[in-house]
Amino acid sequence: MLGKHSKLFFFISFCALIVAIVLASWGFPKIVKRQVQKNVQIENSSKMFEKWRKLPMPLTFKVYVFNISNPEEVSEGEKPRLQEIGPYVYKEYREKTVLGYGENDTIKYTLKKSFVFDAQASGTLSEHDELTVINLTYMGVILTVNGMMPAILGSVNKALEIFFGNNLTDPFMRVKVKDLLFDGIFLNCEADNSALSLVCGTLRAKRPTTMRLADDGKGYYFSMFGHWNNTPLGPFDMVRGTENVYELGHIVGYKDRRTMKEWGDPYCGMINGSDSSIFPPIDENNVPQKLYTYDPDICRSLSVDLMGKRSIFNMSAYYYELTETALASKSVNPSNKCFCRKNWSGSHDGCLLMGVLNLMPCQGAPALISLPHFYLASEEVREYIYYGLSPDKEKHKSFIYLDPVTGVVMKGAQRIQFNIELRNMGNLPQLAKVRTGIFPLLWFDEGAEITESIKEELRHSHTLLGYVETVRWTILVIAFAAALISGVALARSGAVPHCRRNNSINFITRPSKPTSLSKH
Template sequence: MGCDRNCGLIAGAVIGAVLAVFGGILMPVGDMLIEKTIKKEVVLEEGTIAFKNWVKTGTEVYRQFWIYEVQNPQEVMVNSSNIKVKQRGPYTYRVRYLAKENITQDPEDHTVSFVQPKGAIFEPSLSVGTENDTFTVLNLAVAYNNTVDGVYKVFNGKDNISKVAIIDTYKGKRNLSYWPSYCDMINGTDAASFPPFVEKTRVLQFFSSDICRSIYAVFESDINLKGIPVYRFVLPSKAFASPVQNPDNHCFCTEKVISKNCTSYGVLDISKCKDGKPVYISLPHFLHASPDVSEPIEGLNPNEEEHRTYLDIEPITGFTLRFAKRLQVNMLVKPARKIEALKSLKRNYLVPILWLNETGTIGDEKAEMFRKQVTGKINLLGLVEMILLSVGVVMFVAFMISYCACRSKTVK
């Protein structure tokens, strides 16, 4: 009888040990299987999850505009007074709803080429007025419809998953021809996705044709987005700093910049990229810009939460599931004898024209699909691993304690 009981206790302990070992083995094996599956599904080729979402995201993307209306144009023209502005908006358009076109795979260098059509549909219900509203602003033609962006040529990741979605060439070139030195390089992806297995220490590089340069984002915080754990990456203020504060930015400083010896910051001269028009890009309301830039403009209220740019990245796949891109278009205005309205000016102004907020969030249907196909399976596997390991350890310890107790009683 005692032998049967002891044998049963030993058998229980052995089963517990086997479960614990199996749970422990399942951890690296499971991680390996997940990694293998992810590497297969994020490749940009027909039949993968990534390709289907890459061709047409299905995410509702809106681009909102706020127009800066000048309240005192006569005072400015006659007395060179501070410019008083008042933002009017938003005027909202649905954008990025068109699928990529001219998709061509190149199996030799493992790249895929495409163009991204630009379309915009006005959304009256999300706007304060109509497209026929009038404003007192500087004359600046702004185009966001019936054009295409590209050609982009990106790596499909088939030979090296760490390069997936990274831009090889833009409009047939690896450089922009706008900036000197390394500032002219086209780095990273287009920010719609990044190579998988994103770590918090990684600096995410991406190229934006809107601002005619490559830029980067750094990790800020963990976020839960519709039940999906994501990493929030933000554009740091250092990216807009002057060369005095950040020497890496020296090649973004141009001769026509309004600052003295490039000591001002937070504004980027993209006139060379815009056919010579005196266009300057900044964050809305001159967020992260030096005080001398905004000093001649009254009516600005920079706010970190409303005016910064961020990306919410699902770290395992590298997909961007939510984003907010905010930027401001400004014009440099200088005294000009041949222009009646400008001939009496006694100083230069960097005048804000408009700022935009482009946002997109994964839809409920897509989020549910993502939870089932990616995070749900990973969480389930992790749960099974922990249950097996925990139950196995508890069984082993419990049965061994019981066995030892029985043995001591038998000896006595």
């Protein structure tokens, strides 16, 4: 009777062990993955959808402007002395409008940003502050014309005096912060001047995004970020993650294009990564070494590199950081060679300087981007400035902390600086004596940190996941222990027949029986 029960107990516990092994190695991970996918996929019923559609908290948009302390001396050939003024702080709200759903599990949407000045966070600074900065529009037009039709440069330079309201004695401008950033600086096109007509006609044909046509059609308004404010961007085509959660957030198209043709190269024209608002969960067995984000304002994707696991808000997260390879010269990162354009500088081809990217192919204007204070850029770039640059990794790096369970960005910052080349041109009075070099205008810090309510949601998710892991391995241990105990009980019950053992020593040493021999 005991043997019969022992056999049944062993059979049941052995089957339970097999089931526990399957659940631990495949079942529980599958269940968790499906539940995570259900919550984070871009679907009306998911918890993530409304947070993705309308960001539940504003981003913090900080702007630092480089005020020129010695403009007269710079015009005479001295090195610039800069004073960083800021931050001018804005609250940045983001909202998406869903336009429809496409094939291959995609969703089409537009993104609208809106900016509101935060006077309290800006402290003593005001949007009405007047600063002296490099005239990015003037240098942009001059460099563009010089590259295309240098013979008419002199007449265009004369026309630009009318364009800027007869206030063009040097390559700098005195401007209110609100006009520089969002409201716009008026540029006059109303005059009987053929060169001015050429400049304004070119703007009409191919207007940079930083230029807004005046309501009366008699000129333009230039601002750095006015085109971002309350203007739908897109449309984007993005993978929803309902079929493969690890493809969630991947941008596969922008303005119905699958590649960006501005760079004239298939590699540099690839659209990779997300729009930075959403990332897929991280498979702990296949942690990506790079994360890509696509930025239409620079017509390319940028990558951040995995730095390892870090603790933030008492939770574990993967930490990624923008490294020098992203904006490296072609000698350091050969893949960047297709982002080069000749003649952007008086002494370089656009690829020899570390940490600088020419936006001419993208924006139609020779603006240059870098990291703030030329962090991770060539020392040669910083040497042009006499005073006012202090690269600091903690202040000027771009990074994200990513929750591995949901792919939520727990904290992140994108920091970009806008520059323009100030080039010596002996035939133009404004540029006859200046030194040639890259001149910074401003940089912004676009940052976000999840709210306390989202932190609590994540902690709750991590806690539940911890419980699931505990149950998963507890069941396996119990099943293994039960199988072990039942096996011992079965052996002791005698229900399993013992195998006779041959004692090899006895077999060898015991006397042999006499062998009878047949006689023939």
